[in-house]
Amino acid sequence: MRRRARGGGGRQAEVLVDSLGAKGDGLAEVDGRPLFLPQTVPGDRVLARVTGERSGGFKGAVIELLEAGPLRAEPPCPFFGPCGGCALQHFDDAAYADWKAALLPLALERRGLEAGRLLPLVRVPPGRRRRMVLTAVRTAKAVLLGYHERESHQLVDIDNCLLATPALAALLQPLHDLLGDLLAVREEARITALESETGLDLLIDSRHVLALQDRERLAAFAEAVDLARLSWADAGSDAEPVCLRRDPILSFGGVPVVPPPGGFVQPTTEGQQVLVDRVLAAIPDTAATAADLFSGCGTFTFPLAERLEVYAAEGERDAVASLSAAARRSDRAGRVTAETRDLARFPVLADELSGGDVVVFDPPRNGAREQVRELALSDVPLVVAVSCNPTTFARDARALVDGGYRLKEATPIDQFPWSGHLELVAVFER
Numbered sequence: 108m109r110r111r112a113r114g115g116g117g118r119q120a121e122v123l124v125d126s127l128g129a130k131g132d133g134l135a136e137v138d139g140r141p142l143f144l145p146q147t148v149p150g151d152r153v154l155a156r157v158t159g160e161r162s163g164g165f166k167g168a169v170i171e172l173l174e175a176g177p178l179r180a181e182p183p184c185p186f187f188g189p190c191g192g193c194a195l196q197h198f199d200d201a202a203y204a205d206w207k208a209a210l211l212p213l214a215l216e217r218r219g220l221e222a223g224r225l226l227p228l229v230r231v232p233p234g235r236r237r238r239m240v241l242t243a244v245r246t247a248k249a250v251l252l253g254y255h256e257r258e259s260h261q262l263v264d265i266d267n268c269l270l271a272t273p274a275l276a277a278l279l280q281p282l283h284d285l286l287g288d289l290l291a292v293r294e295e296a297r298i299t300a301l302e303s304e305t306g307l308d309l310l311i312d313s314r315h316v317l318a319l320q321d322r323e324r325l326a327a328f329a330e331a332v333d334l335a336r337l338s339w340a341d342a343g344s345d346a347e348p349v350c351l352r353r354d355p356i357l358s359f360g361g362v363p364v365v366p367p368p369g370g371f372v373q374p375t376t377e378g379q380q381v382l383v384d385r386v387l388a389a390i391p392d393t394a395a396t397a398a399d400l401f402s403g404c405g406t407f408t409f410p411l412a413e414r415l416e417v418y419a420a421e422g423e424r425d426a427v428a429s430l431s432a433a434a435r436r437s438d439r440a441g442r443v444t445a446e447t448r449d450l451a452r453f454p455v456l457a458d459e460l461s462g463g464d465v466v467v468f469d470p471p472r473n474g475a476r477e478q479v480r481e482l483a484l485s486d487v488p489l490v491v492a493v494s495c496n497p498t499t500f501a502r503d504a505r506a507l508v509d510g511g512y513r514l515k516e517a518t519p520i521d522q523f524p525w526s527g528h529l530e531l532v533a534v535f536e537r
C-alpha cells in the first residue's frame with residue numbers, strides 16, 4: 108500500500124484487492140486492517156479513498172482503477188455501478204459462482220460447524236425475479252423510479268432491470284408515466300410489484316392523497332397494462348384495493364393462494380421449487396405432523412399438507428388470512444391450522460413442538476434466535492431450516508447443534524444473482 112496526501116473526502120491509498128468479502132466487496136489492506144471496496148475484484152489495483160469504519164476495518168471507495176484484475180468482467184446492465192440493486196455484475200461468472208457457493212461453508216466454519224453433506228450451488232439465472240420493491244420520487248423535472256445507491260438516499264432511475272421477469276421489466280416505463288401524472292413534486296412512493304400466475308399485482312405505498320381523478324387514472328392504468336390487482340397504502344397502513352380485475356394467484360403445492368398486497372413470497376418460482384423439493388425430500392414417509400414456522404402465506408404449508416397435518420405460524424396477519432382462506436377452499440382444509448404469532452416474542456415452546464415429527468422454519472434475514480432456543484430444547488426428530496442469510500443461519504444452526512441436532516445436509520441456492528445474498532435449505536436430525 109502506498110499512501111497519498113489526505114484528500115478532502117478522507118485518506119487516499121493505492122491498494123491491491125486480494126479477495127472478496129462475504130457481502131461481495133473487494134478486500135484490500137490499510138494499516139493491517141481490511142479495507143472494503145465495493146465493485147472491485149481480486150487482482151484489481153486501485154487508488155482508493157477511506158470513507159469510514161466498518162466491522163474491524165475500513166470502508167472505502169474507488170477513485171481510480173489503476174489496473175484491472177484478471178477476473179473483471181463487463182457488466183451486462185447499463186445501470187450497474189450506481190444502482191444498488193446489484194453488487195457483482197463485474198465479476199467473472201465462474202469465479203462468482205465459486206465465491207457464492209463458498210459463502211455457506213464459510214459462515215458455518217465461523218461457528219465451528221460443518222454440513223455432513225454440502226450439495227452444489229443451485230443457480231437461478233437473472234430475468235426470473237417475480238417480485239420487486241422499488242422506490243419512486245417526483246423531482247421538479249421528472250420521476251425517478253428504481254433502487255437507491257448503496258448506503259445512500261440517492262435514487263437511481265431505471266427503465267429496465269435484467270433481474271426482473273420480462274413482464275415486470277416491461278412495467279417500469281408505464282409506471283414512470285403513471286407516477287409522473289400522480290405524484291406532486293417531492294412526493295415519494297414505494298412500489299411492490301409481483302408477477303402472479305394470473306397477472307401483475309401492484310401495491311403503491313405513498314403519502315399522496317388520492318383524489319377521485321387519481322383513482323380513475325389508476326383504474327385506467329390497471330386496464331392499459333392488464334394488471335390483475337392494484338392496491339394503495341398510505342405509508343404502510345392497510346392496503347386498499349383500488350382496482351381488482353382478477354385475483355392474483357400463486358400456487359403452493361397445487362393450492363391457489365391469493366397473497367396479500369405487497370406480502371412476502373419467494374422472489375423466484377424456480378428458487379421456490381428447489382426449496383419445496385428439498386424440504387419434502389427430507390421428510391420420511393412415516394412423518395404425520397409438521398410445524399411450518401414463519402410460514403408467510405403457505406409456500407411450504409400446502410406442499411407439506413398434501414400428506415401431513417400442518418400447524419403454520421406467521422407474524423403478518425394478512426399473510427395468515429391469505430393462507431387460511433386458501434386452506435378453506437382447498438382439499439387440505441382439515442390438515443392445516445394457522446395462527447398469527449410473533450415468533451420472536453412468543454416462540455412456539457419446546458413443549459408445544461415436542462411430539463411433532465417435523466419443523467420447517469424460514470425466518471427473515473435476522474434469523475430465528477428466540478424460536479431456535481425452543482427448538483433446541485424440543486424432541487422433534489427432524490428440523491428443516493430455510494434461510495436467506497448464511498450468517499444468521501449459522502448462528503441458529505450452532506444453537507441447534509448445541510441442543511443435540513446434527514447438521515445432515517445443506518444446499519446453497521443462488522436466488523439473488525449478482526448480489527451478496529444467498530438462499531439455503533438445511534436438514535437437521537436429532
Ligand SMILES: C[S@@+](CC[C@H](N)C(=O)[O-])C[C@H]1O[C@@H](n2cnc3c(N)ncnc32)[C@H](O)[C@@H]1O
Binds near residue numbers: 421470
Ligand atoms: C423469509 S419469509 C418466509 C415466508 C414463507 N416461508 C415463504 O417461503 O414464503 C419470512 C417470514 O417471516 C415473517 N416474520 C418476520 N418476523 C416474524 C416474527 N417475529 N414472527 C413471526 N413471523 C415473522 C415474515 O412476515 C415473513 O412472512
